[in-house]
Amino acid sequence: MSLALTDVVKAFKTDVVLDGVSLSVDTGETLVLFGPSGAGKTVLLRLIAGVIEPDGGQITIKGKNMDGVEPEDRGIGMAFQNFALFPHMDATDNIAAPLTARRMSKAGITETVGKIARMLKIEHVLHHKPKELSNGQKQRTALARALAGEPDILLLDDPLRNVDAKLRFEMRLELPRLLKDQNATVIYVTQDYKEAMALGDRIAVMSARGIEQIGSPADIYLEPANIEIARLFGDPVINLLDVTPEAAAGGVQITLSGVPAFIDAGYGGAIGQDCTIGIRPEAVRFVSEGAPGAIPLKIETEAPLNEKTVTLAQTRNGREIMVSRPAGTPGPAQGRGFVAIDASHIHLFDRASGNRIAPAAVAQTQGAA
Amino acid sequence: MNTTSTLERVLRGIAITLVILFFMFPIFWIILMSFQTNDTILRVPPSMFFEPTLQNYRGLITGQLVTDTSSLEIKFMGNLFNSLFLSTSAVAVGLILGVPAAYAFARLKFRGSEDIAFTLLSFRFAPPLLVLLPLTIYFQQLGLANTYGGLIWVYQLIVLPLILWIVRGYFEDIPADIEYAYRIAGHRWWTTFRKIALPLAGPGIAAAALLAFIFAWNNFIFALVLASADKQPVTVGALAFITASGVQYGQIAAGIILSIAPTFALALYAQRYLVEGLSLGAVKG
Numbered sequence: 253m254s255l256a257l258t259d260v261v262k263a264f265k266t267d268v269v270l271d272g273v274s275l276s277v278d279t280g281e282t283l284v285l286f287g288p289s290g291a292g293k294t295v296l297l298r299l300i301a302g303v304i305e306p307d308g309g310q311i312t313i314k315g316k317n318m319d320g321v322e323p324e325d326r327g328i329g330m331a332f333q334n335f336a337l338f339p340h341m342d343a344t345d346n347i348a349a350p351l352t353a354r355r356m357s358k359a360g361i362t363e364t365v366g367k368i369a370r371m372l373k374i375e376h377v378l379h380h381k382p383k384e385l386s387n388g389q390k391q392r393t394a395l396a397r398a399l400a401g402e403p404d405i406l407l408l409d410d411p412l413r414n415v416d417a418k419l420r421f422e423m424r425l426e427l428p429r430l431l432k433d434q435n436a437t438v439i440y441v442t443q444d445y446k447e448a449m450a451l452g453d454r455i456a457v458m459s460a461r462g463i464e465q466i467g468s469p470a471d472i473y474l475e476p477a478n479i480e481i482a483r484l485f486g487d488p489v490i491n492l493l494d495v496t497p498e499a500a501a502g503g504v505q506i507t508l509s510g511v512p513a514f515i516d517a518g519y520g521g522a523i524g525q526d527c528t529i530g531i532r533p534e535a536v537r538f539v540s541e542g543a544p545g546a547i548p549l550k551i552e553t554e555a556p557l558n559e560k561t562v563t564l565a566q567t568r569n570g571r572e573i574m575v576s577r578p579a580g581t582p583g584p585a586q587g588r589g590f591v592a593i594d595a596s597h598i599h600l601f602d603r604a605s606g607n608r609i610a611p612a613a614v615a616q617t618q619g620a621a
Numbered sequence: 622m623n624t625t626s627t628l629e630r631v632l633r634g635i636a637i638t639l640v641i642l643f644f645m646f647p648i649f650w651i652i653l654m655s656f657q658t659n660d661t662i663l664r665v666p667p668s669m670f671f672e673p674t675l676q677n678y679r680g681l682i683t684g685q686l687v688t689d690t691s692s693l694e695i696k697f698m699g700n701l702f703n704s705l706f707l708s709t710s711a712v713a714v715g716l717i718l719g720v721p722a723a724y725a726f727a728r729l730k731f732r733g734s735e736d737i738a739f740t741l742l743s744f745r746f747a748p749p750l751l752v753l754l755p756l757t758i759y760f761q762q763l764g765l766a767n768t769y770g771g772l773i774w775v776y777q778l779i780v781l782p783l784i785l786w787i788v789r790g791y792f793e794d795i796p797a798d799i800e801y802a803y804r805i806a807g808h809r810w811w812t813t814f815r816k817i818a819l820p821l822a823g824p825g826i827a828a829a830a831l832l833a834f835i836f837a838w839n840n841f842i843f844a845l846v847l848a849s850a851d852k853q854p855v856t857v858g859a860l861a862f863i864t865a866s867g868v869q870y871g872q873i874a875a876g877i878i879l880s881i882a883p884t885f886a887l888a889l890y891a892q893r894y895l896v897e898g899l900s901l902g903a904v905k906g
Contacts, residue, residue, distance in 0.1 A: 298801075322804070323805045324804050324805070330801075330805045332798050334796070336798035337802075349803060354807060397806065401807060
């Protein structure tokens with residue numbers, strides 16, 4: 253285990269930002285801290301970096317307690333969200349900061365900086381001062397500086413936030429390879445779920461309450477621990493409808509717009525309970541009238557995105573739902589249409605607490621419809 | 622439209638000329654006076670036309686003032702040296718003490734930090750004479766009266782609060798993340814202070830040092846009370862021109878020109894620094 257946090261508490265005056273956060277990251281693993289602003293992601297990074305001290309709890313790096321250990325002795329590299337480049341030094345000197353700290357020879361510095369700069373495609377601006385760099389170049393310089401010292405632990409604080417969409421997309425593809433090459437333990441903070449899914453070996457979803465769920469990107473997407481997480485992951489946003497599961501001949505059923513639909517028999521425990529069902533837009537598909545389980549909808553608008561088309565529609569009870577289908581596939585007729593839901597890809601949440609209700613494992617003899 | 626703008630321009634020109642005349646004429650007159658003998662200065666009506674003479678400057682530089690009636694020994698060059706030495710040393714000591722203190726007040730929030738900083742500032746509120754009376758006695762008992770060391774110490778009352786408060790603001794303007802980034806890269810805090818904080822606050826430190834120098838240079842009362850002739854700066858030394866045989870206006874004028882020259886030159890030189898200011902392009906707001 254490369255990094256572990258145990259019951260870390262941090263408050264600023266009376267504002268408790270982190271209240272007993274525990275977390276562990278393995279060597280070489282990339283953990284994404286994902287959550288809305290104000291959840292304490294940056295504070296968590298700064299605690300690990302040692303620039304602020306926790307009020308309680310323990311941080312260990314490679315098994316060593318970090319209490320009172322100065323930032324320069326922790327063996328970490330960090331890229332700040334605001335880049336935090338040294339304005340009076342050119343890009344070379346910025347990137348070389350971790351190397352000069354080790355009193356590396358001039359030739360060694362030139363070589364190392366050159367290598368990293370080539371990798372990040374900023375070798376042509378190495379003699380520019382930060383204010384002469386574009387945002388993308390600043391971001392890469394900051395990243396290069398974090399990587400230059402080949403730290404054991406790399407802390408990346410939303411490094412793609414201030415760069416344009418094209419570069420963000422490119423970096424989202426390049427970064428995982430880059431990070432794997434470094435073989436560093438990475439903690440990556442982001443507010444973008446796609447970034448989280450693309451980069452994380454595991455994702456820790458944070459809210460103001462602390463860490464809500466830790467798991468692989470697939471876990472988070474397929475088994476979100478609560479409604480909030482289900483809403484945060486996925487574009488378009490998951491459809492949430494109030495239902496009350498009922499017992500029916502041959503399993504558990506719910507009723508949507510008066511049309512019954514069978515769900516996993518494992519949800520038997522939720523019968524009679526006030527629930528919210530979460531249906532991802534891609535788990536809803538258009539069917540023709542009269543098809544089994546067809547639910548009538550009033551079609552409002554359609555938004556063709558590149559790879560998919562998203563339809564906004566209204567149910568009979570006036571609730572809005574979104575349907576996503578691959579671009580180019582036939583859609584509904586003007587005004588109204590019928591959909592069926594893929595009952596094996598639904599999520600059931602307790603309406604009061606918002607927590608996920610996991611289906612119990614039952615013999616799949618009478619499975620979903 | 623065209624006429625109003627012409628009128629406007631003319632009026633503005635007149636206004637600017639008046640302001641410049643009002644502020645610059647005394648200085649211009651002093652420059653003229655410094656090239657005249659007491660006789661031509663005091664003639665009625667005054668005139669801009671006269672036979673220029675360098676005798677005032679010659680007298681100040683050689684230390685022998687020869688007038689029609691008497692020969693007077695003056696130590697103006699000694700005073701000038703005292704001013705230079707006292708002000709430079711006071712600013713140097715002020716920077717050595719004040720800049721690290723300013724950094725501490727800017728970055729570390731310790732118990733009572735605001736109170737201490739404010740107390741230091743409050744030295745500037747107290748009338749100097751109030752401080753001087755007890756100080757005179759202390760200084761005599763400690764053997765500090767009439768020493769350069771003692772004067773430089775007292776000058777800290779003027780210099781230190783100024784440096785502390787100006788430089789503190791500049792340190793506070795440096796995003797802490799920039800320093801954190803340098804620490805995380807593996808540098809000790811002292812290296813970070815020297816390589817990051819000091820250069821970035823450089824323009825502020827230069828401005829504070831310049832202001833402190835001018836304040837120290839212009840100080841009169843501390844040196845008047847605490848120093849005797851051989852340690853006195855020009856501000857006090859100028860009193861010597863008021864002699865029993867009359868006021869030596871020509872010498873006073875030449876003395877003023879010579880004594881404002883260093884601060885004037887310094888201000889001209891440092892202007893670049895003061896205006897420039899490092900824009901922190903590395904951090905997005």
